[in-house]
Amino acid sequence: MGDKKGKMPAWVNFVIGGSSGMLAICVVQPADLMKTRMQLLGPERKSLVAVAGDILRTEGAGGFYKGLTAALFRQATYTTGRMGCFNSVSDYYKTNYGTPSFATKVGIGVVSGAVGAYVGTPAEVALIRMTADGRLPPEKRRNYRNVFNALARIVREEGLFTLWRGAGATVTRAMVVNGSQLAVYAQAREMLLTHMGEGISLHFVSSMISGLATSLASLPVDIVKTRVQNAEKGTSQLKVLTNVIRNEGVLTLWSGFIPTYCKIGPHTVLTFIFLEQLNKLYYTYVQNE
Template identity: 30%
Template structure:
């Protein structure tokens, strides 16, 4: 055997080449599209009394939040604080489910990744809001009417039994077009809400994670959602008031946005656009926090179930 052959035999064989594709971690599967709707439904069920009070302040002559709550309990009992809860569920499982799904899809379309600039996130939120505002408009009307019913005199009440009875009677008594009542301010509000709430949550969360003081945990989620709730309340207040007043109207021609603005300006002045801001913030703040905390925990549960081999989520 030659010296060259001996040297070659002394060299250990090279390890087999590792395919580059095998080193690439598998692409993470998207979360179920309905996850946001479930999170929003849970949050809205907990904060329903505050939302009920906000709507009644905006649509009636009630002046203060505590007085409005006392009036509800006095006239309808403690159960009255959950009037129209089925309307709230219908709204969340149509509007909210759609907006979270559309927001994720819009971010993919715009290429808004983890560290996307604020304008891209806001654009994705606006797109999602426009879609969800149209899809969820019937549920929005049902929720507003059912919540505001007992603030009216008995002869003016709708007296819907539940959300399905409300939809049936609206179509029967007012025509299919009634399902689009207030669609313009509702879509406008949905655009503002999603551009401010969803986008600002992602933005604040990303900014917090860049600091050495936060990691991706419940403290970071709470802080980001608190900031997002304040931003969303202020941005959405004018459209929210208009939406409530238009959807609660029932007379011919009363659903005109300009007519409602003129009447409201004459009666309350320009500050009518921020009427109910405190109860709106008091309601939206915990709702925003609960939505995002619940959503993050639901995502953790999905990840856990997938890691354990369950593929139905």
């Protein structure tokens, strides 16, 4: 993220990356919650409108933001890690080797995603459980008060390592997501720049293209990850995958595509817009010192 004003310190990349994700998730949390509910339906089939109607009827408007504290904590860990790593490594690469190729961008994104995902897995487990709680019968709900209550109860009731249940699936998904999202965004932005010029429109279109590619690539591993983490007992990714295909059909792996795209697209747009604005604030502060 260096420019003529001076190279941004690595730690600032992490802080700005995480802050951007946290601001963006406040807007798209309802879509993320509906995506999770649709992925846990199993053989049952419901439309996005039907799922939203169920939430409104049984939980009220506030139901769309159930698990928000976990979502924010996830962004504070996962997105801080992935965005900070990606931007810091990209800056290092540009300084020492020049502009990275598309393949190099993918590689940096994959590694950054893996690092961020492993750090963020406990928050991911809490988020999945909190957003899924409302669809369970009252007697089976966990009723976590917030993300910290969820983490404490998971450790106390199920053991410390349960916080990393599905870590393999989470890391796999993150590698796919970041390898596609960050690399496709950067490539689309680069190709469209001469036609559209710098500005919000360029960021928006590039982000929506990136979101489409990311949604298609990541949904199968996302569904497997969601079910592994919501399971009462530990299970493997392969077992979940084969059960889904055998019992529900291969197209189930893309269940919840619309809310996923509605979340990933705008989340990417907002994250990068917030990122640019926070970068400007940082450099304005540095210049005024």
